[in-house]
Amino acid sequence: METSGEAFPKRFRLRKRREYLQAQRVGRRLTSPHFIVYARPNGSRRPRLGITVSRKVGKAHVRNRLKRLVREVFRRARQEFPSGMDFVVVAKSEIAPPDLLQTRDELLGLVRRFDAARPAPRRDNR
RNA sequence: CGAGUAGGUCAGGUGGUCGCCGGCGUCCAAAAGACGCGGGAGGAAAGUCCGAGCUCCGCAGGGCGUGGUGCUGGUUAACGGCCAGUCGGGGUGACCCGAAGGAAAGUGCCACAGAAAGCAAACCGCCAGCGCGCUCGAAAGGGCGCGUCGGUAAGGGUGAAAGGGUGCGGUAAGAGCGCACCGGGGGGCGGGUGACCGUCCUCGUCAAGGUAAACCCCACCUGGAGCAAGACCGUUUCGGGGCGCUGCAAAAGCAGCCCAGGUGCCCACCUGGUCGCCUCGGGUCAGGUCGCUGAAGGUCCGUGGCAACACGGAAAGUAGAUGAAUGACCAUCCCCCACGUUCGGGUGACCGGCGUGGGAGACAGAACUCGGCUUACGACCUGCUCGGAGA
RNA sequence: CGGGGCGUAGCGCAGCCUGGUAGCGCACAUGCUUCGGGAGCAUGUUGUCGGAGGUUCAAAUCCUCUCGCCCCGA
Numbered sequence: 001m002e003t004s005g006e007a008f009p010k011r012f013r014l015r016k017r018r019e020y021l022q023a024q025r026v027g028r029r030l031t032s033p034h035f036i037v038y039a040r041p042n043g044s045r046r047p048r049l050g051i052t053v054s055r056k057v058g059k060a061h062v063r064n065r066l067k068r069l070v071r072e073v074f075r076r077a078r079q080e081f082p083s084g085m086d087f088v089v090v091a092k093s094e095i096a097p098p099d100l101l102q103t104r105d106e107l108l109g110l111v112r113r114f115d116a117a118r119p120a121p122r123r124d125n126r
Numbered sequence: 127c128g129a130g131u132a133g134g135u136c137a138g139g140u141g142g143u144c145g146c147c148g149g150c151g152u153c154c155a156a157a158a159g160a161c162g163c164g165g166g167a168g169g170a171a172a173g174u175c176c177g178a179g180c181u182c183c184g185c186a187g188g189g190c191g192u193g194g195u196g197c198u199g200g201u202u203a204a205c206g207g208c209c210a211g212u213c214g215g216g217g218u219g220a221c222c223c224g225a226a227g228g229a230a231a232g233u234g235c236c237a238c239a240g241a242a243a244g245c246a247a248a249c250c251g252c253c254a255g256c257g258c259g260c261u262c263g264a265a266a267g268g269g270c271g272c273g274u275c276g277g278u279a280a281g282g283g284u285g286a287a288a289g290g291g292u293g294c295g296g297u298a299a300g301a302g303c304g305c306a307c308c309g310g311g312g313g314g315c316g317g318g319u320g321a322c323c324g325u326c327c328u329c330g331u332c333a334a335g336g337u338a339a340a341c342c343c344c345a346c347c348u349g350g351a352g353c354a355a356g357a358c359c360g361u362u363u364c365g366g367g368g369c370g371c372u373g374c375a376a377a378a379g380c381a382g383c384c385c386a387g388g389u390g391c392c393c394a395c396c397u398g399g400u401c402g403c404c405u406c407g408g409g410u411c412a413g414g415u416c417g418c419u420g421a422a423g424g425u426c427c428g429u430g431g432c433a434a435c436a437c438g439g440a441a442a443g444u445a446g447a448u449g450a451a452u453g454a455c456c457a458u459c460c461c462c463c464a465c466g467u468u469c470g471g472g473u474g475a476c477c478g479g480c481g482u483g484g485g486a487g488a489c490a491g492a493a494c495u496c497g498g499c500u501u502a503c504g505a506c507c508u509g510c511u512c513g514g515a516g517a
Numbered sequence: 518c519g520g521g522g523c524g525u526a527g528c529g530c531a532g533c534c535u536g537g538u539a540g541c542g543c544a545c546a547u548g549c550u551u552c553g554g555g556a557g558c559a560u561g562u563u564g565u566c567g568g569a570g571g572u573u574c575a576a577a578u579c580c581u582c583u584c585g586c587c588c589c590g591a
Contacts, residue, residue: 007144007145007146008145008146009146013449014449015448015449016449017412017449019449020449050449051449052449059172059490059491060171060172060490060491061489061490061491062490063491064453064491065453065491067449068146068453068454069453069454071145071146071453071454072145072453072454072455075144075145075146075454076144076145076454076455100454100455
């Protein structure tokens with residue numbers, strides 16, 4: 001039932017606050033000029049995406065546009081994202097919002113670094 | 127052509143590819159999923175400044191209080207909105223702006239300055255009388271200074287503001303003291319539903335400041351919260367009440383209560399699980415479903431009305447998400463700029479066409495719904511006004 | 518989405534209701550004290566009162582609009 005191509009239905013997204021908090025607490029973190037990305041294994045066979053854009057980034061239509069850009073990158077290049085991982089993309093409040101190409105380059109750059117570092121180190125205990 | 131003013135319209139279009147949200151249908155036992163059909167942001171969706179619907183709580187009725195509104199008449203489900211008018215102010219004008227009731231119901235305040243800031247008074251002045259001194263004069267009398275007692279509100283000075291304004295007359299000096307004009311008060315008549323307007327008469331005792339976006343008075347409106355309202359269902363936990371059973375106990379009362387397995391039976395113990403039954407209440411899982419999209423709605427036509435709007439009819443038709451959809455890319459058309467042009471018009475500057483390259487398309491994203499207000503913002507169209515030029 | 522609060526000196530706050538002078542603490546500067554520093558004492562500096570408009574003679578204060586920040590509600 002692996003949806004081929006570039007679809008992006010709900011099961012590829014994070015839907016619960018708890019999932020976001022878990023990813024941000026125990027996941028690995030990498031940053032680029034416009035984004036912070038958290039990643040952690042989710043125990044399934046597909047990658048999932050969650051996006052956080054706070055009100056500091058801009059007004060509603062600016063935030064909507066940013067989320068659409070990030071979704072578009074994920075949708076177009078889902079093969080580049082390692083499966084079995086949850087990703088949470090947090091937008092930083094930069095003065096100039098990025099365009100699609102910039103978003104794509106930054107996010108895929110970060111994802112390749114995750115990929116190179118796999119398997120992600122379990123940092124539990126304490 | 128330039129400057130301005132009022133009103134209106136649109137909110138980039140078309141095609142293709144890849145996606146998203148929810149609806150209906152088909153396949154499928156069902157779920158998941160697949161396929162098909164049709165739908166999917168705004169004029170401000172924004173700020174949340176008003177008003178309603180709707181929901182829960184409160185409530186016999188009325189009053190007080192609180193808050194709001196404040197020229198008049200209309201309009202509406204309602205409004206602080208809108209329409210039409212009145213008055214005042216601004217602008218050469220088109221036109222625009224106005225929280226625009228009451229200060230002779232009461233209270234408060236008016237800093238500094240100033241004599242005095244609200245019961246009217248009088249600092250410097252001005253003027254008359256009286257007294258004293260000096261002086262001029264033959265005398266009558268005059269001049270100057272000081273004092274005193276009066277008359278004044280012209281002038282000076284202070285202030286945001288000092289008891290109508292300007293002018294002439296008048297006077298010892300002055301003053302609505304008299305007069306003219308302007309302003310103001312009262313009354314009559316006429317017009318208007320009314321705010322108010324017009325006109326005539328009369329008042330100089332014209333009895334007197336401002337502030338009500340100070341308290342207040344008057345008139346009218348006004349219960350509180352909000353769809354995260356609220357309703358239903360589940361999940362799990364805590365507590366109260368009742369019932370039943372068991373044990374202890376004389377009783378009051380206290381404690382416990384289910385199922386399965388270890389283990390053939392009983393007690394105890396251990397492990398696991400939804401831990402007697404009924405009922406009430408609070409919390410947990412930002413649990414699920416409903417509320418949730420049908421318009422006091424928009425368009426067109428007709429009738430009434432200056433208009434806001436009302437009434438009647440017709441056709442079309444409805445975004446409903448919940449870490450939250452309505453998007454991305456490509457091509458092309460529209461707009462601007464630059465360059466080129468064996469193209470067209472023109473004497474010419476230049477204008478138009480075509481081609482190439484580049485750039486721009488504002489403000490901004492539904493979250494229960496609707497009527498307004500306010501704020502943000504791109505382009506175009508129309509009427510009108512003022513100025514300039516030409517015929 | 519809905520409801521509420523706050524913007525005053527470099528920092529934390531008062532003053533606003535009841536309009537005329539913006540004040541307190543810390544900090545800062547200068548002097549005294551000390552061999553020097555700290556502490557102490559004395560003196561002093563510092564303000565678009567978030568922004569725009571209005572009412573008033575006069576606005577941080579009253580009214581309207583606007584910007585920013587914070588808190589609460591299942």
